[in-house]
Amino acid sequence: MSRKVRNILISGAGIAGPTLAYWLLRRGFTPTIVEQAPSPRVGGYVIDFWGLGWEVAERMGLTPRLLRDGYRMKELRLVNDAGRPVARLDVDVFRKAAGDRFTSIHRGDLASSIYSLIDGKVDTIFGDSILSIQQDPDGVDVNFRNSASRRFDLVVGADGLHSNVRALVFGDEGRYERYLGYYAASFNAPGYPIRDKGVYVSYALPGRQLGRYALRDGRTTFFFVFIGPPDRNGGRVGNSEHRAALQRAFGGAGWECPAILDAMNSSDDLFFDAVSQVRMDHWSVGRVVLLGDACFCPSLLAGQGSALAMAGAYLLAAELEAADGDYTVAFQRYQSRFKPFIDEKQKGALRSAGWFAPRTRLGVRLRNQVTRFMNAPLISTWMVKRLFADHFDLSPYPSGSLPAEITDKSYPEGVQAGKT
Numbered sequence: 001m002s003r004k005v006r007n008i009l010i011s012g013a014g015i016a017g018p019t020l021a022y023w024l025l026r027r028g029f030t031p032t033i034v035e036q037a038p039s040p041r042v043g044g045y046v047i048d049f050w051g052l053g054w055e056v057a058e059r060m061g062l063t064p065r066l067l068r069d070g071y072r073m074k075e076l077r078l079v080n081d082a083g084r085p086v087a088r089l090d091v092d093v094f095r096k097a098a099g100d101r102f103t104s105i106h107r108g109d110l111a112s113s114i115y116s117l118i119d120g121k122v123d124t125i126f127g128d129s130i131l132s133i134q135q136d137p138d139g140v141d142v143n144f145r146n147s148a149s150r151r152f153d154l155v156v157g158a159d160g161l162h163s164n165v166r167a168l169v170f171g172d173e174g175r176y177e178r179y180l181g182y183y184a185a186s187f188n189a190p191g192y193p194i195r196d197k198g199v200y201v202s203y204a205l206p207g208r209q210l211g212r213y214a215l216r217d218g219r220t221t222f223f224f225v226f227i228g229p230p231d232r233n234g235g236r237v238g239n240s241e242h243r244a245a246l247q248r249a250f251g252g253a254g255w256e257c258p259a260i261l262d263a264m265n266s267s268d269d270l271f272f273d274a275v276s277q278v279r280m281d282h283w284s285v286g287r288v289v290l291l292g293d294a295c296f297c298p299s300l301l302a303g304q305g306s307a308l309a310m311a312g313a314y315l316l317a318a319e320l321e322a323a324d325g326d327y328t329v330a331f332q333r334y335q336s337r338f339k340p341f342i343d344e345k346q347k348g349a350l351r352s353a354g355w356f357a358p359r360t361r362l363g364v365r366l367r368n369q370v371t372r373f374m375n376a377p378l379i380s381t382w383m384v385k386r387l388f389a390d391h392f393d394l395s396p397y398p399s400g401s402l403p404a405e406i407t408d409k410s411y412p413e414g415v416q417a418g419k420t
């Protein structure tokens with residue numbers, strides 16, 4: 001039985017998959033990606049990006065591009081039914097507390113930036129999906145929905161909250177998905193007339209929150225969170241049912257809700273899902289391992305899903321290299337080192353649930369009050385250093401040298417591949 005590995009199949013070209021492919025390539029492995037979408041998926045809303053994810057992005061030479069494509073958000077503004085501000089948060093206070101290693105970026109721009117580093121360098125099969133996985137002591141046979149079957153040394157499931165690899169190898173989603181009581185949705189629309197450049201404007205009712213942020217290409221990104229009972233499909237119902245659910249939750253509400261629901265009805269990139277965590281005792285079975293939302297989704301309440309997915313990818317590749325390709329050692333170290341940190345992040349996300357969508361009028365008022373307090377530099381510094389800090393040390397994991405495949409001139413302008 002050979003434990004040394006080279007050829008690694010990654011299911012999913014979201015955030016974790018391409019990050020892992022980049023680091024595997026850089027550490028001398030040969031990754032292949034299979035992605036069910038016909039091209040890289042670039043939907044989603046504006047996310048805050050900092051901490052461990054920032055550190056990994058720096059090691060990939062990505063931060064100049066993330067700063068270029070990201071937004072220097074000025075203010076979080078909470079408004080009432082009439083659109084009048086009831087609380088403001090100066091985002092600069094937080095940015096300073098994070099040492100300026102912070103940006104707000106559209107998830108699609110983050111995904112594209114990462115993918116651009118491996119585009120043309122990693123064999124990527126778009127529009128396909130794994131049908132079956134058969135392991136034996138020396139490798140893994142993979143059958144695809146459309147492509148010919150192939151054999152790999154390892155398979156990584158980086159295919160998100162509703163992971164296909166997890167379902168095929170680890171069992172039914174219901175065993176691992178913990179629904180947190182909310183649904184989230186987002187979409188992007190051109191031509192929304194009210195812009196408030198640099199300001200995230202947010203409106204809350206008990207159990208519901210709706211926000212908007214103006215993108216620089218003339219579009220506006222919208223983000224909804226609302227309380228709802230668990231759905232037996234885990235929130236993955238058809239698009240028309242998503243729209244109907246949002247209409248039920250926000251129809252008849254104040255502020256700009258009617259105009260935003262109109263824009264939603266004519267949008268074609270609605271993202272809708274349950275707000276869930278994924279909790280698993282074991283992240284690997286034999287030659288198959290999970291990564292990112294597939295095994296440790298912290299939920300959007302953690303505000304760090306993408307960053308943690310990138311950090312996990314970095315660590316998994318580093319452990320595979322450190323173990324000289326001995327996957328049993330690498331998988332064991334990857335989980336034992338990263339899981340305690342993830343467990344803390346998941347607990348922290350549960351604590352912030354009340355802030356995201358307070359359930360009562362009193363809760364909404366309390367949230368507004370707390371938001372006002374957060375402008376005090378002492379409080380925001382404490383929050384950044386204590387509540388949001390990533391207590392995980394990447395320094396034992398050096399980036400390694402750059403192989404020829406990823407030192408060519410094909411990187412986007414202003415981006416230096418992998419300069420650390």
Ligand SMILES: Cc1cc2nc3c(=O)[nH]c(=O)nc-3n(C[C@H](O)[C@H](O)[C@H](O)COP(=O)(O)OP(=O)(O)OC[C@H]3O[C@@H](n4cnc5c(N)ncnc54)[C@H](O)[C@@H]3O)c2cc1C
Pocket residue numbers: 011012013014015016017034035036037041042043044045107128129130158159160161162163164184185186271291292293294299300305306309
């Ligand atoms: C299009 C999109 C929009 C999103 N928008 C938001 C958002 O607005 N707010 C939010 O909080 N989170 C959003 N997320 C989730 C968030 O981005 C994740 O927490 C984070 O990206 C974790 O990274 P990941 O790579 O583990 O998972 P993901 O980024 O979810 O990537 C998983 C990838 O696997 C692919 N995939 C799924 N099933 C299969 C299969 N059977 N075969 C092959 N490939 C498969 C998916 O198409 C996707 O590209 C979004 C995810 C996606 C895919």
